[in-house]
Amino acid sequence: NAGVMQNPRHLVRRRGQEARLRCSPMKGHSHVYWYRQLPEEGLKFMVYLQKENIIDESGMPKERFSAEFPKEGPSILRIQQVVRGDSAAYFCASSPRTGLGYGYTFGSGTRLTVV
Amino acid sequence: QQQVKQSPQSLIVQKGGISIINCAYENTAFDYFPWYQQFPGKGPALLIAIRPDVSEKKEGRFTISFNKSAKQFSLHIMDSQPGDSATYFCASRRGNEKLTFGTGTRLTIIP
Numbered sequence: 001n002a003g004v005m006q007n008p009r010h011l012v013r014r015r016g017q018e019a020r021l022r023c024s025p026m027k028g029h030s031h032v033y034w035y036r037q038l039p040e041e042g043l044k045f046m047v048y049l050q051k052e053n054i055i056d057e058s059g060m061p062k063e064r065f066s067a068e069f070p071k072e073g074p075s076i077l078r079i080q081q082v083v084r085g086d087s088a089a090y091f092c093a094s095s096p097r098t099g100l101g102y103g104y105t106f107g108s109g110t111r112l113t114v115v
Numbered sequence: 116q117q118q119v120k121q122s123p124q125s126l127i128v129q130k131g132g133i134s135i136i137n138c139a140y141e142n143t144a145f146d147y148f149p150w151y152q153q154f155p156g157k158g159p160a161l162l163i164a165i166r167p168d169v170s171e172k173k174e175g176r177f178t179i180s181f182n183k184s185a186k187q188f189s190l191h192i193m194d195s196q197p198g199d200s201a202t203y204f205c206a207s208r209r210g211n212e213k214l215t216f217g218t219g220t221r222l223t224i225i226p
Contacts, residue, residue, distance in 0.1 A: 004158075033213060042121075042204060042218040043159065056213055091158050103149055104214060106158035 002027070004094050005074075006107035013082045013114050021077040021110045025094030032075045033104060034067060037089045046090075049075060082114045119207050121217030128224055134192040136220045138205035143186065145207040149214070150179065150190045153202045162203070163190070195224045 005024040013019050025032050031050055035043040045059040049069035060067065064082075069075040079086055089111045093104035120139045128134045140148075149164035165172045165179040165188065172179045178191040192199055205217040 006158075035216075043216040045213045045215065048213050059213075093158075103161045103164060106151075106160065108156070108158045 004029075004092055004105050004107035006090075006092050006110050008110060009108065011110055011112045013112065015083060015114055016081050019079040019082050019086070019112055021079075021090050021092075021112070022074045023077070023092030023094075023107060024074040025092075026096075026105055029094035029096050029105070031095045031097065032069050033093045033095075034075075034077050035091045035093065037091060037109070039088075043091065046077070079112075082112075084114050087112055087114045119205060119215050119217045121205050121220060123220060124218070125221045126223070128195045128222065130195060130197060130224055130226050132195050134195045134199065134222055134224070135189055136203050136205070136222070137187065137189045138207075138217050139185075139187045140207045141186065142207070142209060144209045146210065147208045148179070148181065148188050149206050150177075151204045151206065151216075153204065153219075159204060192222075195222075197224045197226070200224045 004026055007022050033048050034046040036046055037043050047060050047067045048056040051069055052071050064080045066078045089109045091106050091109045093106045095104050118141055122137050146167055150162045151159035152162045153159040163174050163177050163179055165181050167183050170181050176193045181188045200223050202219045202221050204219050206214040208214045
């Protein structure tokens with residue numbers, strides 16, 4: 001039973017390029033969450049998605065960032081025209097549903113470096 | 116944004132000692148309080164969680180103590196071992212909303 005799969009594990013992009021981060025939730029999980037972690041800092045919520053729907057994007061920067069979770073395939077976090085400040089670890093988590101008792105399972109993250 | 120305040124930022128404990136990490140929350144509507152453990156290069160992993168209708172939950176060497184009136188909860192690691200050295204995050208959530216995390220505590224267990 002594979003866990004939450006994120007790829008790539010490491011991603012290097014030059015300023016101005018696009019970064020695409022992928023997340024395949026655990027089998028049977030229909031809720032996906034993206035978090036960003038800066039060095040020596042906590043986990044900052046970005047976006048919460050269900051299949052084909054964005055439920056909460058209150059943590060997403062207004063520009064350059066977008067996320068989707070299509071009916072088929074992984075969830076994608078897309079960062080356009082990356083800047084040095086986008087360098088961080090991006091974690092995806094999934095849960096089978098929401099409510100009491102349903103915790104998140106995290107992937108191992110994608111470490112984005114913008115040069 | 117609702118905050119979860121975590122302390123200390125870093126903690127050094129001798130092997131066999133008790134590690135204690137504290138968190139305070141603001142939103143009285145929060146109803147789920149998990150703790151996550153993260154090793155370098157890995158994603159956070161759920162360690163233990165509690166609901167506000169109980170004051171304590173124990174799983175092996177890990178215990179959550181919950182004080183609803185003070186809006187505080189803490190993680191106690193008994194008989195701390197070098198393998199417990201990691202970063203620990205508390206978190207809180209209301210209903211179906213997303214988890215809000217504390218800033219983390221880097222725990223180091225020394226021989």
